[in-house]
Amino acid sequence: MNRICPILLVYLLGYMSYGQQLANQVCGTSGEEVSNSEIILNHTSGEFVSSTINNSEITLTQGFQQTAQMLYISPKAMLQGALIGATNGLMRDNLRVSNNLPNASPYEEGIVESNNAFTVTGNDAIVDWAQVKIRNADHKVVGVKSALLQRDGDLVSADGVSPLQFSAYGKEYFVEINHRNHLGTMTKDPITLSGIPTSLNFTLGTLPTYGNYAQAVVDDSTFALWAGDVNNNGIVRYLGPGNDTNSIKDAVLGHPANTTISNYFPFTGYHNADINLNGVIRYLGPSNDTNILKDIIRSHPLNTSLSNYFLFLEQLPN
Incomplete structure (x- = not known):
């Protein structure tokens, strides 16, 4: 846990351009000064900040700051498009077979496939890249991760095996699944996540999802992300x-x-x-x-x- 030390006086000077910041810890045992070209923080021991101090650019909040923790998720989801023409309950992996899958994620993280994940065949063969997000209680996105989607619906890390890992504060989050030309879906309720992988199956219809008819029902039994969002406008x-x-x-x-x-x-x-x-x-x-x-x-x-x-x-x- 980060330490919060007593602060006597804060001077906020001028504007702070985007990207500039002080360390996330202000601490001194006998009176010190931390500064950059825009801000000076003077602090001593023995006196506490009793209220939030801020200006238009910076907020200094009293209290103890919690460190981020690692949360793991093992979601399962299907794509309607990849189920068209499938007969065995597994999605087709034509993109992988035809060598059309890009090694780098098409999403903004730019993660690259590793561990020869695209050489795997069978149930765990890769169908496509997908994206998983976690949102806080206010529905604000606080974590984004590219994932590889297997034929059986498992979403795994870029190595084709490991569960998805997020660094976040707190434990309860909405979990969202996205794909580049399918409509995304999200859990209706926040899910408790931890250092042990949490399994979430979006394919059975038993996991409540946000909104109405959030997924297509394929062959009267399998829930899958709706296909057809070619221009990616939702x-x-x-x-x-x-x-x-x-x-x-x-x-x-x-x-x-x-x-x-x-x-x-x-x-x-x-x-x-x-x-x-x-x-x-x-x-x-x-x-x-x-x-x-x-x-x-x-x-x-x-x-x-x-x-x-x-x-x-x-x-x-x-």
């Missing part, structure tokens, strides 16, 4: 303003090899327009992603009129 939409269909079309027409600008041009690779994660992107033609998007829209429980203009939103707090 909305799945086939027709209408800002629809995902146009994003598929733009990807096809904008491909450098599509010199004839054909709507029927297919290409392979790692792309958000690949809704079913088979490594092939098609706007029109056999097994195209546009028809998959249409089927997803028409399958939503609230789309009782089977409207092609129906849309639905990601069930996450702002």
Whole structure:
């Protein structure tokens, strides 16, 4: 635990630019001064800060400061797109088999796959990268981690084996699962986390999730993240303003090899327009992603009129 020592007087001088800070511990046994070019902290022993001191840039709070602790999570989740055409309850790993999975995470952390994780086959073969977040009681994101998603739904660290690790203060957090072209989902209630991996299964429908119809139900039994958020705006939409269909079309027409600008041009690779994660992107033609998007829209429980203009939103707090 960090020590909090008595402070006699605090002078806050000028503005503090972003990124500048003092150490997270202000301590002296007989009277010292800690400073940088912007701030001076004078402190002595024997007298305590009895109230919060702040200006527009900095807050000095009384009390004892808790150190961060390591929390471990072993979540399980499925992707609707990777379950399309699957027959054994396992997601397809076409992206791995076709060598289209990037070694570096597509999310902002930039974590790189290690331990030859992409060479594993069977139930633990890697389907894609995903992202796991933890939120505090106010729904503020306090931890983000890239994860590898296995065919059986297990989310593991970049080594393909270890549980996900977060450094955080406190123990109770909402746990959120995200994917680059699927809608995210989150636990309805905060989960108690600890130094022992906490298992969370989002695939059975027994774990309450935030919002309504937060996940698709595949084959009447498996809960999975909704596919189809090609433009990654938190909305799945086939027709209408800002629809995902146009994003598929733009990807096809904008491909450098599509010199004839054909709507029927297919290409392979790692792309958000690949809704079913088979490594092939098609706007029109056999097994195209546009028809998959249409089927997803028409399958939503609230789309009782089977409207092609129906849309639905990601069930996450702002």
